[in-house]
Amino acid sequence: MKNETYVSAKGNKHRHSKESIRNRIACTAVFFSLACQLTMMKGYGMELKFRETLMWQCEEWTLKNASWSGNPFDVLATVNFVHSHTGGQHTTQMFYVGNNQWKFRFTGTRTGTWDFSTSSQAPELDGHTGSLSVGPRANSNLKGFLTHVGNKYAIMESDIDHLSGYVYQVFMNQQDYEQQYKHSSRLLGHPSRAHLIPEYWKNTQENGFDIYFLAVFYSWFRMGALGIDDFSSDTDPDLDQPDLALFDSLELAIKYAHQRGGRTHIWAWGDNDRKQTPNHLGGGFRGARHRRLVRYIAARLGPLPGWSMNFGFDTIEMPNSKADAAWWANEMNQAMGWPHILTSRGWDEENLGAHSYAGFGGNPYDLETTDKGPANYDEIRQHMATHPDKPSIYEERHTYNRWQCWPGRVPAPDRLDETGCRRLIWWETMAGGMGGFFGHFSERFNIYGPFRPEGPCGYHPESLKQAFRTFRDFWRNGRLKLSMSLGNSRVNSTEGYCLATADKKQFVFFVEDTDWVTIDLSGMPGNQPVMVVDANADYEEIEKGYLTAGVHTINLGSSSDWVIAIGRFELQ
Incomplete structure (x- = not known):
């Protein structure tokens, strides 16, 4: 699929495109009668050309509609896709892209033939039909949509029915790519910055992560905008339509990571006190402007695999914050057509796809760690056990040495030093699959997101990057099994943690500051291979032979x- 022209457009060209849409709305009444006469000659309800595609590859169709009136982003048209063998369905909406063109998208979740039909009050968008055949995915690194099994994240592998456990860890580099202010390094600040996407992905990989972070805020309406104060008023004409260039750049980032086996974690909105939330729009949170944007996000991004979205941060500042976050998630879920994990930091609400924890304590949230927490493994384990119905994530950012640079005294200021960061990410997974959020802020941020490039709370040191890469590479091979549960009592000799599958064929142990460990493998069937990895070194699998059921001591070599890992961990 070709890139949209807006991605490489200059800023003034983008402004002209929005102006042309407004002019088009204004003059529609003059030309509407003639347009109807012309389009009626063309006929409607065409059979669209048959296509062949692959699993997890998004397909796109374009239809012309010259007879619209009013705001083109309010033209409603739906497309229903039905799997010919199982009857499974995905329903999505069309979205406007300018020049009298509407598009719709589809990503197959099963192999085989899918038939579709369109429906709209707009005659030129109504009654079209077609079919496409979906073949197996191009390679095993290409994953599908993120869902969950109980409180574990689960990723679709070969199709919607074949899931594997997924380790959800997000990386943020606010200094160089993901700014929350107007700066030339903000990737979503201008269409010309799309070249930063490969750089950000490379930086994410070097730091040991497969998920990078992007925050949008009011750039949904004008690329580069952060809050309502960037507009002339809360009814500025630009607030009546999504910014097409923003969506082009955001889609490029999503697709770039997905094609490489990764994901994008998006914050839709920001901080209410800085007027970065949609309740400041003319018409309010549930008014026409926000509803229009929600429909557009769902229609345009819903069929794309590879992203998850949080509503915003410090949402407690918003009036009616919990109910509005639930409304937002419900509107998105109903319109997206495909599953995506949605969160809103601090709130436990059934419409949200995961439990997102705030991290400072003392606020009236539903979900919050202890102050500057989590304090230890036991707190993480407790949070996972409290919410067995869906996954969880600590969405307060665990930036390197944050508490050493915090304004004011903090108990245990070394909690996020190198050792603390390295162990925290292991604890989160060893507690059953808690999601996490690492990286760093920027020197242009405030004192509560400290960053000093040459100081204690700067970039990750190379040794920490190495440790994060080792963590990623260990779990990347499908070792977090969906049937795994805690078995910490199986560690007999030192501080350690254990995950074991229900059939006891696979175990993962994590131990700290030791050169040997005694473990209990009672109930394990047959001979199983043993492999160890030094979590402080470059990733290297060291084979230790085979073990049978019983209690065994393993010599690890050095402290x-x-x-x-015990057992065979091939993806199933």
Whole structure:
């Protein structure tokens, strides 16, 4: 699929495109009668050309509609896709892209033939039909949509029915790519910055992560905008339509990561006190402007695999914050057509796809760690056990040495030093699959997101990047099984943690500051291979032979933090 022209457009061209849409709305009444006469000659309800595609590859169709009136982003048209063998369905909406063109998208979740039909009050968008055949995915690194099984994140592998456990860890580099202010390094600040996407992805990989972070805020309406104060008023004409260039750049980022086996974590909105939330729009949170944007996000991004979205941060500042976050998630879920994990930091609400924890304590949220927490493994384990129905994530950012640079005294200021960061990310997964959020802020941020490039709370040191890469590479091979549960009592000799599958064929142990460990493999069937990895070193799998059921002592070689995998972990 070709890139949209807006991605490489200059800023003034983008402004002209929005102006042309407004002019088009204003003059529609003059030409409407003639347009109807012309389009009626063309006929409607065409059979669209048959296509062949692959699993997890998004397909796109374009239809012309010259007879619209009013705001083109208010033209409603739906497309229903039905799987010919199972009857499974995905329903999506069309979205406007300018020049009298509407598009719709589809990503197959099963192989085989899918038939579709369109429906709209707009005659030129109504009654079209077609079919496409979906073949197997191009390679095993290409994943589908993110969902969950109980409180574990689960990713679709070969199709919607074949899931594997997914380790959800987000990386943020606010200094160089993901700014929350107007700066030349903000990737979503201008269409010309799309070239930063490969750089950000490379930086994410070097730091040991497969998910990068982007925050949008009021750039939904004008690329580069952060809050309502960037507009002339809360009814500025630009607030009546999504910014097409923003969506082009955001889609490029989503697709770039997805094609490489990764994901994008999006914050839709920001901070209410800085007027970065949609309740400041003319018409309010549930008014026409926000509803229009929600429909557009769902129609345009819903069929794309590879992203998750949080509503915003510090949402407690918003009036009616919990109910409005639930409304937002419900509107998105009903319109997206495909599953995506939606969160809103601090709130436990059934419409949200995961439990997102705030992290400072003392606020009237539903979900919050202890102050500057989580304090330890036991707190993470407790949070996971409290919410077995869906996954969880600590969405307060665990930036390197944040508490050493915090304004004011903090108990345990070394909690997020190198050792603390390295162990925290392991604890989160060893507690059953808690999601996390690492990286760093920017020197242009405020004192509560401290960053000093040459100081204690700067970039990750190379040794921490190495440790994060080792963590990623260990779990990347499908080792977090959906049937795994805690088995910490199986560690007999030192501080350590264990995950074991229900059939006891696969175990993962994590132990700290030791060169040996005694483990209990009672109930394990047959001979199973043993492999260990030094969590403080470059990723290297060290084979330790085979073990049978019973209690065994393993010599690890040198004192360090170690992860031990027992069993065969091929993806199933």
